[in-house]
Amino acid sequence: MRAARYQGDHLVTVDDIPVPEVGPTDVLIVPEYVGLCGTDAHIVDGDYRSMPPITLGHEIGGRIAAVGSSVRNLKVGDLVSVEPHYYCGVCLYCQTGRLNMCPDRRAPGVHLDGGMAEFLVVDETIAYTVPGTEDARRAALTEPLACAVHGMDRLAPESGLPIVVFGVGPVGALLIMLAHRAGLGPIVAVEGRPARRDLAQRVGADVVLDPSSDGLHDLLIEASGGTGFPYAIDAVGSVAVMETALPALSRGGRYLIFGVAHPDARASISPNDIYARELTILGTALNPYTHRRAANLAHQLPLDELRFGDFPLERFDEALAAQRDGTYDKVFITPQTKD
Ligand SMILES: [Zn+2]
Ligand SMILES: [Zn+2]
Structure with a gap:
């Protein structure tokens, strides 16, 4: 599959990499819209701690293409938004209800492979259904909304x-x-x-x-x-x-x-x-326990008032330049679109 990969040293390349395997509790997602945001720019600039090489993209809206053997709450075809954090579960903050303060969190698109690819595998616990809409763009916007x-x-x-x-x-x-x-x-x-x-x-x-x-x-x-x-x-x-x-x-x-x-x-x-x-x-930092509420709200807000700019994976650099200079209100990578 094709993926926009941050290689370190300000370099993003579009590579062919294997489709990740789907474990028992995982879901395979086909990302349709993946938002670009300031964090992506900071990663590429080298002033946000990342763990390259990784596939970028943490504002992810897409559809489920396969589910692991023990997944119960999601099925093939569901529109989902990814809550892009895995928390350590053992630090003081995780154990006292302040997840977003966890110093050992891992984020798809920052420390782990993210959504700017033809496929993405995440644990079912971070893939959220988005009621009331079939619009994968709204699913992607659920992350900043959260x-x-x-x-x-x-x-x-x-x-x-x-x-x-x-x-x-x-x-x-x-x-x-x-x-x-x-x-x-x-x-x-x-x-x-x-x-x-x-x-x-x-x-x-x-x-x-x-x-x-x-x-x-x-x-x-x-x-x-x-x-x-x-x-x-x-x-x-x-x-x-x-x-x-x-x-x-x-x-x-x-x-x-x-x-x-x-x-x-x-x-x-x-x-x-x-x-x-x-x-x-x-x-205020991140989105502790607010992703479900944001997903429920996403279809009710006038999100279409934003002027969107859509770019295929191969035009990542152009997309990032458009994000930086504010040409559009919100820039997306559309990983399923061929250049
Ligand atoms: Zn973001
Ligand atoms: Zn923790």
């Missing part, structure tokens, strides 16, 4: 209150969709690119601001209704966003860091302000 659901769990917003989301990449758009469904409002999006500001409005933002506007702080406070935001999300991973968002929080406000900032980045924030206004700063 991370967005965990982020909203961390933020724990109450309905009827305003929220601001900085950055309307694919995940920012998913967060706006979830905020909309959760009854938050007004939903304010801050985004520099005009096409992404349009996207924000199509998926539920009530007010969209350009971060380069003069007097952005005052515009934010005004958009919040005058008292600032009880909830703010950084979907960029940016010092500037943090330094803009914290002063725009209301008293008791909660700030969620979803975007991946550079490890060396440092922000200037006021401990006194955090103390006096009882602010909360939250991180």
Whole structure:
């Protein structure tokens, strides 16, 4: 079978490799859509720990082509989304319900072979059915959606209150969709690119601001209704966003860091302000126990508002370039398409 393989040293090749064997608890998946995301770019750049050579692809939607002898919950033909983690099961975090903190997790597409191939074998426990749709693209989007659901769990917003989301990449758009469904409002999006500001409005933002506007702080406070935001999300991973968002929080406000900032980045924030206004700063990582909920939601969200770019395996480099420069809202590899 053909597979897009990260070889280490910034090199991705499309190789012919054997179809993996299906063990008793495994399922054989035919990946139809596999999302490219920032993590893939970081792997190829060498600043995300990977274990090459591996087949890339961790946002996987496809159909079951074969099941192992003891698989009970899945059958040939089922549309599935892969929850791309195997947790060690023996560390403190695994044994106390905080799977996503497991230091020894293994991820298909990062440490193990992933979905950018004609076939993929995973244990049945990480292949999730996706109800209410036959769209493998929605199955693939379930993975970033599961991370967005965990982020909203961390933020724990109450309905009827305003929220601001900085950055309307694919995940920012998913967060706006979830905020909309959760009854938050007004939903304010801050985004520099005009096409992404349009996207924000199509998926539920009530007010969209350009971060380069003069007097952005005052515009934010005004958009919040005058008292600032009880909830703010950084979907960029940016010092500037943090330094803009914290002063725009209301008293008791909660700030969620979803975007991946550079490890060396440092922000200037006021401990006194955090103390006096009882602010909360939250991180969010991965998708612990949220993949089922995301799979159940996938058919209900306006995911088709994203502009998709599809590329066959052989055009991986072109796909990665399109992902980096934001030509599309979301880029997919379609492993079953011949170039
Ligand atoms: Zn991803
Ligand atoms: Zn563990």
